[in-house]
Amino acid sequence: MTWPTKKLGEILKSIESGYRPKGGVRHIREGVPSIGAEHLTSSGGFNFEKIKYIPRDFFEKLNRGIIRHGDVLVVKDGATTGRVSLVTNDFPFDKSAVNEHVFILRPNTENILSEFLFNFLFSEKGQRQILQTFHGMAQGGIDSKFVNFVEIPLPPLSEQKKIVEKIEKLFAKIDEAERLRAETLAASAALLPSAFHQVFNRAKKENWPTKKLREIAILNPKKQEVNSLSDDLLASFVPMSAVDEITQTIKEYEFRRLGSIKKGYTYFKEGDILFAKITPCMENGKVAIAKNLKNGIGFGSTEFHVLRPRDKVLAEWIFYIVGSHAFREEAERHMTGTAGQQRVPIGFLEDAKIPLPPLSEQKKIVAYLDALSQKSRELQKLQQQTAADFSALRQSVLAQAFNQNS
Template sequence: MRYGTYDKYKKGTLFDVLPAHWPEERIHDIAKIKTSNVDKKSKEDEDVVKLCNYLDVYNNSKIDSSLDFMVATASKSDIKRFTLKRGDVVITKDSEDPFDIGIPALINEDIDGLVCGYHLTIIQSDQERLLGNYLYYALEADRSKHQFTLASNGVTRFGLTQQGTKNLKICVPSLDEQKKIADFLDYKTQQIDQLIEKKKALIEKLNEQRIAVITQAVTKGLDKNAKMKPSGVDWLGDVPEHWEVKRLRFCIVTNPVKSETKSVEDDDLVSFVPMDAVEEYGGMDVGQTKMLEEVYNGYTYFKENDVVVAKITPCFENGKGSIALGLTNGIGFGTTEFHVLRGGNKTNKNFLFYMTISHSFRDIGASEMLGAGGQKRIPENFIKDFRQGIPDINEQEEIVTHIEKKLNRLDNMVRINKEAIDAYAEYRNSLITAAVTGKIDVRDFDVEKDVA
């Protein structure tokens, strides 16, 4: 849909052009800014509160009572200062990425006892000059994101100072115009978000189908007419008669020793793989490198063609794992939250990898995790004692070829839908930016006509 433009524009101090009747304002001049210091600890001498935390803001554009807030405590003075009210905007003030900072969320309703948590900044607008829902969209715009990035300080972790937030500039039309812009964006972004959610749901179904294909192939084989035998394993059921059921400890090595790297010099480069470099259901970014002496202690060692499996919740349940390929000098080191599996000459690495992302391996592994809460991990002995039907190496290769043929089609469908999501997100962002900077005029936009 094409939108109109304003009759007259002017050159701004920050914005290239903006409607002639729109002023530019510093946030400090039209809002109160407060950085919270309320932590997640509970103390006996403090009052119980609901805590709006970093992830509540980062993961939600609107904060309402449908969210499951953490229960903690705060002092009376902090409660008075940091209680959140309808129309407030909260932004993230810290990040490991300067391009991912200042993420806003609108407090969409009054919620009894809701207090702003640590690592967040509250922006309470002067409601006679600036509407909270318009401010939220103004902070979502590209120009605001760019200002936040420039204002962030740090090397490995970045933070927004209160002064950096105060100096941020936005366009501030009249209250009537702000409301029309916010209403327009509420309507249009809801439409776009619904389209994105449909695509995400389709991708989830495709991924479920993907794992079903893998699980069927690695547990039952390809020949539907093959003679079967009881495996002796309750969850596995019958397996092809010629398969051997055995514990993995008898066909793989787990977590190989670092002394294998003795032929590599301390100052030689090796691949460095943090958890976020490993994808769900396969794929590993090996672009980072470090000298061997930097990573030899305190990290997990693996080499070319090893299978890496995330062992901590929720990464394990989500299917994080990959075959290590393209490693610098054939060697990799990564987070200690990896288990490493290495097949012998009778185990195809791809067959081994597909086994680790099958429903059976992940579901049973999740039930045998040790630890509590977010620190639960699968023990090494779970992998060693996992019982699996193993065909000969030739049949493993046939199964791998079959799986990859099926996955190519499914992966292509996933890729197409991810590209559609990216396109929708880009359009959403450009529409917000255009509306709050006056590049489009939505004062006469009529929702009822748009629906018709």
């Protein structure tokens, strides 16, 4: 049996978007949640860790963009255009609205179940159809006319219900497997913080001296050091994207002529520590030691601070301290600048105090942390691979569910 199809626009009660007060909402600390693209996850759910608000009186005057149970939300522009999430009964807000970057699709439930519509649009087939009308470059996206180009299979409601139940049953098994894998990842992620806690307890117990970073490291060394070198000399180049926040290593280097990079980029040399200063790179953990540089020198993004260890301190010791979650949380509290362009000022790093055990003790602790880091990285890579497998498995389930030949 072949299911009939309809254009998405034909089975919706409405499609609408929202808006926010003039001047934005960054300064608003309470009110009604304003849901944007950043709150929709790749798994079809929501992440409300960094919620934003609109004033209650502004919300009460809205005539569109108000979220209801059963709505399907679609990101309309930016890097995640087409991402969809379903507003289920366990959605945590009684009152909320979308902003100008999200569409609300409100289905006509006499023709289609919200869950059926969501699962189709979440499928690879649905995503391809949504994105076929994508237009624009820097901030491209879709407009409301996309609903006229998406073909929705439309079995009877009773059949839709069976399909949804089957999908949810299989997804529940995948969710449980993901939960168990996430527990393993959480346990691996706790290894280093636990080790640091032990280290700092020892620091207090054994009265290790504390030093300001500027006392034990040169911060942002001057590039005059390479002025005498030939412009034709090859050097390593490190864009921000080359630093892996999971492994905290440099994934790969580009090689460029010194003359093309020594102006306008950040200078460093073999053994220096690169510390991302801009949000969200710093919070995400983009910290690494520069190793195996071409001719021992490198240049990279201007959004790096560079730390060069002085005598009697290991680069790895500084790296583990400044790359730790606790240190980066403190750095985040000292960021300056406007939203989206906040940076860690060099003054914070200069005055940051860290414990400094004897060099022999640093070596022992670093060796221990290296072993833990390697174990943690292996588990995190496995989690990434497994996450991709789970995503593919979900799409396989959806592909079978929406096969029109029964």
